[in-house]
Amino acid sequence: MDFAVNIDSGTAVIKTNVEKLNASNAPDLKAELVQINNGSVNNIIIDMSKTKYCDSSGLSAILVANRMCKDTSGQFILCGLQSNVQKLIEIAQLDRVLTITSGEAEAIAEISK
Numbered sequence: 001m002d003f004a005v006n007i008d009s010g011t012a013v014i015k016t017n018v019e020k021l022n023a024s025n026a027p028d029l030k031a032e033l034v035q036i037n038n039g040s041v042n043n044i045i046i047d048m049s050k051t052k053y054c055d056s057s058g059l060s061a062i063l064v065a066n067r068m069c070k071d072t073s074g075q076f077i078l079c080g081l082q083s084n085v086q087k088l089i090e091i092a093q094l095d096r097v098l099t100i101t102s103g104e105a106e107a108i109a110e111i112s113k
Helices: 028-040 056-071 084-089 102-111
Strands: 003-008 011-015 043-047 076-079 099-101
Touching: 003 028, 011 028, 011 102, 028 056, 028 076, 043 056, 043 102, 056 076, 076 102, 099 102
Parallel strands: 011 043, 043 076, 076 099
Antiparallel strands: 003 011
8 A cells, every 4th residue: 555544533644655756656645635535534644754756746645635634724744754855845845835844743743732
């Protein structure tokens, strides 16, 4: 499975189990996100600690998650970014838009505030 989903207390934690988040698997992530959102879960954490590369398709999936959470008054947090992915997000200036934490525990604490 490319993405492991764990839903607990209205928060979904999605772990990307792919080295590259790109056009070949980003649609699967979007499908997971829609399914989660349809299940009335409006807090989503995406843990990308296993992902070393992300292209525009991957960024698009991340932005879909962010928009869905905002639209339902929830929170979206990205965590565990590898340096290459972090640089891409900074270049795209998405670090100004997205909430990013170093790890899953920090992300869960952020949502619990």
